Amino acid sequence: MDARDDGPALLPARSQPLIAAAVATALVAMAGWYVAAGGLRGGLVHHDAPPVPADPGFTVNVNTAAATELAQLPGLGPATAQRIVDHRRSHGPFASLDALLDVPGIGPATLDQMRPHLRPLAAAPPAPAGDAR
Numbered sequence: 001m002d003a004r005d006d007g008p009a010l011l012p013a014r015s016q017p018l019i020a021a022a023v024a025t026a027l028v029a030m031a032g033w034y035v036a037a038g039g040l041r042g043g044l045v046h047h048d049a050p051p052v053p054a055d056p057g058f059t060v061n062v063n064t065a066a067a068t069e070l071a072q073l074p075g076l077g078p079a080t081a082q083r084i085v086d087h088r089r090s091h092g093p094f095a096s097l098d099a100l101l102d103v104p105g106i107g108p109a110t111l112d113q114m115r116p117h118l119r120p121l122a123a124a125p126p127a128p129a130g131d132a133r
Helices: 016-036 078-091 097-102 108-117
Strands: none
Touching: 078 097, 097 108
């Protein structure tokens, strides 16, 4: 048999055990992190469905908010937000949060999703008394 010489080795023979030890250490460290972070019991964060914070973080007044603000509410998109603004323009300000059910595309489930982000509406001012002559 002829001995073939393929040229110089990619890694010198004496550095190969050192690199193998470094790779093995890194793999053990990654496995340890995975276990410690809760990977075996499902404790890692699911990025497609982040948890909803208990504090809504922002609130909106439906009688003054623009469509872009309303579109950020859970359960609403730009089209439904625009319908709220259009309904407000044609029918006047909402007397209560439940009056949002009159807007096409908003049902009880959508209103329940939005409710933590909606500011309570102030009571309408009393109508001025007429002149009694």
